[in-house]
Amino acid sequence: MLPPIPLKYLLPLVGLSVSAFVFNTSEFMPIGLLTDISASFGMTPAATGIMITVYAWVVGVLSLPLMLATCRMELKRLLLLTMALFALGQAGSGLAVNFPMLMGARILVACAHSIFWSIAAPLATRLVTRSHQPFALSMIATGSSVAMIFGLPLGRVIGLALGWRMTFLVLAITSALALLYLWRVFPSLTNDSSFSTRDLPALMRNPLVSGVFVLSLLFATAYFTTYSYIEPFLGSIAGFAPETITWTLMMLGVCGFLGSVLFSRFYGHHRFLLFRSGLLGLVLALGCFLPAAAQQPAMIACCMLLGVISTLFNVTMQAELIRHCSLSAAPVAMSIFSGIFNVGIGGGTFLGGRLTGSGLLPDIGFVGAAIGACALLFGLVSYLPHARRAR
Known part of the structure; x- marks a missing residue:
C-alpha cells in the first residue's frame, strides 16, 4: 500500500484539479450553448461552431511557441500568470457584444489554455513520488471529468436561465478564486529545464513519443467530429428534450470520472489493456451513435461509454508521454501533445460542422468511428510493438 501524499503537496494537487475543471x-x-449563442448573433449553429474550431487551432499553433518562450520562467509564477490571463479572457467573453469580440476573447483564453495544459501534468507529477504519479495524473483527469459532470451542464443551465454571457462571467469569477487559492498553497518550483529547440528533432524521432502524437491527433479528430455537435444531434436526431440533453451530458461527464478512476487503479499493471480498451471503445461508441438514437436508453448508454473512453484514453496518453520523456523534455512534449490534440479537436469540429451544414448530421458518428478505426489500427500495428520492446 502506498504511503499517503503529504498535505502540503495534496493541496496544490487539488488546486490544479480545480484549474483543470475551469479550463475544461x-x-x-x-x-x-451552441444553439443559444448562434441565435443571439443571428447565426446558424454550424457557423457559430467555427468558434470552437478556431479556439482549438489557436491552441494547436501556439502551444509549443508559448511553452518554449516561457520554459525558463519560475513555475508557480507561470501558473499564476496563466490563470490571470484565463480569467481576463472569460470576462471579455461574458461582455462580448458581437461575435468578433467573442472570438477575440476566446483567442485570449486559448493562449492561457496553451500554457496550462503544457504544464499541468508535469507539475502534478513533480509534486509527488513516481509511485504516486498515476494518482496525481488521475486528479487532473478528475478535474476535467467533473467539468463534464457539472461544469458543462451547469454552464448550460446558467446559460438557459440567465443568458450564455452570464456563464462566462461565472467562469471568470471562479478562475479568479482559483488563482488566489494557488497563490496561497502552491510551492515555488525551480524550472531547471535545459531543453531547447535544438533538442526537438531528437524528441520527435522517439517512436513512442511521435506515436502518442499520432494517436492523439486521430483520437481527438474522431471524438470531436461527433462530440462537438452532440447537442443538435441529441435534439434533432434522437428527439431529446432540452432538459434530457442536459442530463445526458451530465451522465457523460460522470462516466468520464469513472474513466479517471479506472486509470488510477489499473494503469500501473495493465497499461496495454487500458490502451486497447480505449481505442476499441471509441470505435464502438461512435459507430453505435445513429443506431442508438432510435431508443433513448441505448443513446444514453452510448454517451456514457463515450464519457468513460474519452477520459481514460486521454490520461493514458499523457502518462505514456511522461513515461517516455526526460524531466526537462516533459513540459515541451506535453505542449506538443496539447497542440496536436487541439488540432484534432479543431479538425473534428470543422469536419462535424461541414457534415452538419450539408445535412449529414445523422452520420457524424459513422465518420468519427472511421477515423477512430484508423487510430486503432495504428495503435495495434505500430505503437504497441514499440511500447512492448521499450518495457
Whole structure:
C-alpha cells in the first residue's frame, strides 16, 4: 500500500484539479450553448461552431511557441500568470457584444489554455513520488471529468436561465478564486529545464513519443467530429428534450470520472489493456451513435461509454508521454501533445460542422468511428510493438 501524499503537496494537487475543471468547462461549454449563442448573433449553429474550431487551432499553433518562450520562467509564477490571463479572457467573453469580440476573447483564453495544459501534468507529477504519479495524473483527469459532470451542464443551465454571457462571467469569477487559492498553497518550483529547440528533432524521432502524437491527433479528430455537435444531434436526431440533453451530458461527464478512476487503479499493471480498451471503445461508441438514437436508453448508454473512453484514453496518453520523456523534455512534449490534440479537436469540429451544414448530421458518428478505426489500427500495428520492446 502506498504511503499517503503529504498535505502540503495534496493541496496544490487539488488546486490544479480545480484549474483543470475551469479550463475544461470553458473549452467545451460552448458545445452545450451552441444553439443559444448562434441565435443571439443571428447565426446558424454550424457557423457559430467555427468558434470552437478556431479556439482549438489557436491552441494547436501556439502551444509549443508559448511553452518554449516561457520554459525558463519560475513555475508557480507561470501558473499564476496563466490563470490571470484565463480569467481576463472569460470576462471579455461574458461582455462580448458581437461575435468578433467573442472570438477575440476566446483567442485570449486559448493562449492561457496553451500554457496550462503544457504544464499541468508535469507539475502534478513533480509534486509527488513516481509511485504516486498515476494518482496525481488521475486528479487532473478528475478535474476535467467533473467539468463534464457539472461544469458543462451547469454552464448550460446558467446559460438557459440567465443568458450564455452570464456563464462566462461565472467562469471568470471562479478562475479568479482559483488563482488566489494557488497563490496561497502552491510551492515555488525551480524550472531547471535545459531543453531547447535544438533538442526537438531528437524528441520527435522517439517512436513512442511521435506515436502518442499520432494517436492523439486521430483520437481527438474522431471524438470531436461527433462530440462537438452532440447537442443538435441529441435534439434533432434522437428527439431529446432540452432538459434530457442536459442530463445526458451530465451522465457523460460522470462516466468520464469513472474513466479517471479506472486509470488510477489499473494503469500501473495493465497499461496495454487500458490502451486497447480505449481505442476499441471509441470505435464502438461512435459507430453505435445513429443506431442508438432510435431508443433513448441505448443513446444514453452510448454517451456514457463515450464519457468513460474519452477520459481514460486521454490520461493514458499523457502518462505514456511522461513515461517516455526526460524531466526537462516533459513540459515541451506535453505542449506538443496539447497542440496536436487541439488540432484534432479543431479538425473534428470543422469536419462535424461541414457534415452538419450539408445535412449529414445523422452520420457524424459513422465518420468519427472511421477515423477512430484508423487510430486503432495504428495503435495495434505500430505503437504497441514499440511500447512492448521499450518495457
